[in-house]
Every structure is written in structure tokens, then in C-alpha cells.
Amino acid sequence: MSRPDRAPRLVVVSFLLSAFGAAGFAASYVLGLGNAALGGCLGAAFAFLALGLARWSNLIDAAEPEYVEERDVGPTAQDQYDAFRRALTEQPVPRSRVLWGALATATAAIGGAALFPLRSLLPSMGTDPDDVLSRTPWRAGAHLVTEEGVPVRATDLEIGGTVTVFPEGLDPREHVDTTTVLVRVEPADLDLPAGRADWVVDGVVAYSKICTHAGCPVGLYTDTSHQLMCPCHHSVFDVTDGARPVEGPAPHPLPQLPLGTDASGYLIARGGFSGPVGPSWGNH
């Protein structure tokens, strides 16, 4: 840039195009144009601004030398450091242990007291998380209903069919731990753990839908292999064998819900789940 007072053309043109882009953004807004027009115009405005500034800066660089700055960071000179020490200790501070100890006690007590209101972030007093996590509202006699509240019969499912159910009368969003998946298989294919032979109605088995690994809904069922898979981390459970984990990171089976029917053939629970629902927790 031999004549620094002459405006570099590319820089000027870039800035003008930038202003044009900004005007385009305003116009797009007023006209109610789509997201692409808004983002394209404002993005172009900034892009041309960047171009102009970068070019301008390069022109200055080309005309200027490199600069050298000395680095003076390092320890302070000894006499200044001594002066600092003196300022710190000139007024004698008592070395009494009792005094400092009392001050430490006061600050620690205030800090500790300030932690108490944190308790208000937890649910009301008397709630033990271990209790809450260990139990679900499933009770003997509870009807199994779909998310829309429709009761279910075993014959509503075809062989290989699944449906997600909840205990009747409870809001599914409030009681996520009740989420249960029903799967119907050929009764002959079942090979359940001992004592669960009568937990089945017409080949329908019920398991918690909350994965025992990280809590995602176990949403994918493969009919041919009788396997439920969690799409989050790909744990696989065998529904014919008490939802035993056969692949992936889940360490525990999905808890099973014992099933029965009422007088009209609608499915009911005959008790709670066979174990705690969902992932393990660290003070279990």
C-alpha cells in the first residue's frame, strides 16, 4: 500500500457487499422469507465483513515491519519482593492458635450451615431414595392398560406382538418406573426361571421396559429370536428365559411382572416386579 490514504478497492467493495447482505436480511425478515434467506443474507454480511477486514489487515501487514516486544515476566526483583513481604507482616498479626482456630471454626460453621438449604432440592423429608428406586406402584390386582388407558386381553396380541402397558389409574408420565412391555410368544418356546411358570397368560409375558443398563426404554423386539433390544447401548434380552441379558452391556435381566386375568379375561398383575426396575445404583 504505497499510498496509505487511498482506499483499497477490494476492502471497500467487501464492506459495501456486507451492508447489502445486512439489508437483504432485514428485507427477508419483513417479507417473511424462509430460514435459508435469513441465514444466507446475515451470514453473507458477516462473511464480506470478514473478507474486507482480513484484506485490510493484510495490506497493513505488508507495509509494516514485524514488531518485537521484550518479555519482562519473571520473579519480581528481590527488594520489591521484600517490600511486599514487609507490607504483609508489618502490622503484627497475633499467632494465637485460639484466635485463628476460632476464626476457622466460625467460617467452617457458616459454610456448613449454608449447605442445609440444599436439602430443599431433595424430595420431602422421610423419602429414602433406595426405597423409592426399589419399588414400583404395581400391585396385585392392578389392570394392565395401554398408554391411552385401554385394558388388554392376552388374545389382543398376536404371537410375536408387543404392547407397552401401565397400571390402570396412574399417569404414565408420573410413574415411569411402571412402564412394562408385554410380549406374546408360543407357550412352548418359554423356558422361564423356576417358579415363574404361572406368571404367563396364553404365552404373554410381562417385563419392565426400563433397561437395567442405563434406563432407556427397551424398544426393539425381534420375533424370530425372541429378543428385546435397547436402542441406546444395544443390550439384548431373551424374553423366553426371564429376559436374561444375552448380549451387550446390561448386567441384569429385566424384572418380570407376574400376570393373571380378571373374570372377564383382562390382564392383571399378580404382584410387583421380580426385582428393582432400571439401572443399578451405587448404594444398593
Next chain:
Amino acid sequence: MVSLLPRPRPMRKLDERLGIASVGRDVLAKVFPDHWSFMMGEVALYSFVFLVVSGIYLTFFFEPSAAMVTYHGHYAPLQGQDVSAAYASAVRLSWDVRGGLLVRQAHHWAAHLFIGSIVLHLCRIFLTGSFRRPRELNWTIGVTMLILAIFNAYAGYSLPDDLLSGTGLRIFEAIAQSIPVVGSWLSFLIFDGEFPGHEIIQRLYVLHVLIVPAVLAVLISAHLAILIRQKHTHFAGPGRRHSNVVGSRAWPSYGLRSLALMAAVFAAVLLAGGLLQINPVWAWGDFDPATITAPSVADWYILWIEGALRLFPPVEFHVFGFEVPNQFWPGVVLPMLVFGSLYLWPWLDRRWTGDREPHHLTGRPRESPLRVALASAMLTFLAVLLVAGSEELLVQWTGWTVAAIRDVLRVLVFVLPLLAGLVGWWLAESLRRTDLGHAVELGGRDLVRGLPRHGRRESA
């Protein structure tokens, strides 16, 4: 009454009151080294600026509440449905607020750029040894900001209460409650009881828009104040010594270039926000604890933890009567190891090299084959975990089963980092030897790329 005296100019007025001309002169004359790799931190800084400005706009429209409302707006499939206020307002922001979608998408893209540029900045600092004495403090501040940035991005995309973010929160709960001894209490403290509770959106919101950004702003200020006090490192070269900094002055050339970079960052995120769809919450649907999107893939900065959760074998055992859940190892221990080793690195490096001297000349990566090897190994390790986090894509491409791919990845997660480390070491070492050979030919003078442009001027 018009005064005939010339009006004092604003600078003069300011100096009369504050006496800042001398400091101001020092600031304008501050020298910045010219090297492209020094720009990564600035990209992060300007992404943060954009995140704050766009985020403030979003707060005017987003409602952080789990209360159920009926959606009315332009997005027809949701018309008249009962969803949470958070989800309804996020959809309204995207479909009914003019310009809202642009700001929302640009905000999300800026978050990617923020974390990405921090990671690249960290790699530059690591590979060039710029974390060494006297810059250990700024290194630890930087690692802290990386963690906060990842946390805040995660909190941010959990807010809209869509199906994807709800699933992410569920996994977060499982990880929180896996911590031995305190797990369930901690998770109840965060969620106000059993998942999902009613409070989590509001709590994440306060963290996302107030607490974490405020802490980040304080840490950025400290990071920059320390940088200004210590001055930049620079690469060796003619006249570039331990005791000086060579480059452009803050005003005008470097300042203009930095403003150009800011404008370029804004341009990039706005163009992306306008043209590239990201996180279409209306398409995921609102959060329903009983359903899930498949495939469900998290954002990359958190995806490596997802990958580790998938690869970790199904083991679980008891210690002193307490259960150590499976998800504790990949979900808690792994991030602690990764970030813990980053925090400790300046001191581990010192122990390894025995080098306790202050360094202001920054090295080329090849000068430390060990660091090149470690960085290659770590990045490869994380890359394999990212691949594990998106296994379903591999299933689509290869036609293999999930189980087969997982078995392969369980091997690769150890083998590939080892190989990458060896290759990195070999590459750095052979480059270093080539350099030494040249140096002998040239008579032992130090090797320098880039000669002074037009001479040199003292800037002090």
C-alpha cells in the same frame, strides 16, 4: 450558546479523568505472534460471544417448564396436542417466531464450533509444549473450560424436552446414580426424586443460561489476563528469543485480523444455521418415557461416553457391601481419567522430561515424539469410542450384526490407539532426525521457516 473553543475530543476527555493514555498505548502496541494455529483459542472466544448473544435472544421465547400446555401454531402435526411448555415453546421458536429457527440453529452450530475449537486449541497447546512452566495455571483453566463447555452443551440440548433429549437425561440419571455410596441421593438431588420429576428442566435451565456461562466468563477473563501478563509463546526463528515476542501489533493489523476472524465465525454459524438443519425437535416428537427414537445418536462431544457405555462388558460387583454398577466405569471413571490426565499433564510431563525450566519458545510437535505419540493414541481412542457410539451406521453400511461390530470395536479400542501411538512416535522421530541432518548441513544454525518481512522494529 455556541462555544468558539475547539471541543476536546473524547479520548482527551477520558484521559483527563482516568489518565489511561500510557496504559492504552501499551495495549495498542501489544505484539501478537502470527501463526494460524494461534487462532483456535480466538475462534472459541468468538463462538462464546455468539452463544451468549444468540442465547439471550432465545431466553425471550423459551419456557423452561414441564407443565403441560396445548400447542397452537404453524406446525400442523402438533396442533392442539398437549405437550410440555418447554417442548411447545421450542417448537414455537422454530416454526412461529420469525427468525427464531435461524437463531436456534446458529446457537446449536456455535456450540459445536465452541467445543471443537477448544479441542483443537488444546491439541495445539499440548503438541507444542505450551502448557509448560510458567503456563500450568492457564492450562488447568483451559481444561476446566472444556469440561464446562461440554456440560453446558449437554444441558442446552436437554432443555427442549424432546424425545432425544429425554433419553439423554435418562442415561445421565443412570450414570449419576451409579456413583458408589452417594449415587441415589445425588440423582434425587439433581432430579428432585425419581426420573423424570418436574424440576429438571428448570434446574438445567438455570445452570445453562446463568451459572455455567457466568463461570465461563470469569474463567475466560482469567485466561486472557494471564495470557496478557505472560505474553504469548512463539515459535523459534531469527530474532525470536525466549525473552521477546515477535509479530504484529494489536493495533491496527492484528486487531483488524482478529475482528475479521470474529466476523468469519459469525458468518460460519449463521450460514450453517440458515442452510443446515440441526436438532429438529419437532421431528423427534415430545418426550415420552415409554418410547424412544431408534437409532438414537448423541452429539459428538458426548458420544464417546455413549460409545464406552456400549463397549464396556456386562460386569458388576460389590465392594464393602456396596454395588459398583456397570455404567459407573464408562460413565464416571472414564471421563475422570480423561480429564484428570489432562489436568495433571503439565506435572506428568515435567516428571517424564525432568524439564522444570520456564519456556516461552514453543516447540514444533516433532520435538517431543512422546507427546505426539500420546496425543495420537488418545485421539484414536476417543475416535474408536465415537464410532462405537454410532454403531448403527456401521450396521447399515456393512450389514454385520451389532454384536459382531461390538466385538471388533472392543479389540480395536485397545489396538488402534497403540498403533497410532507408535506411528505418531515414529513420524515425529524421523522428522526430528531429518531436521537434525539439515541443521548439520547448514552448519548447526537453527532451522527457521519464515524470514523477517521488512526488517524489525522494537515495540517496547
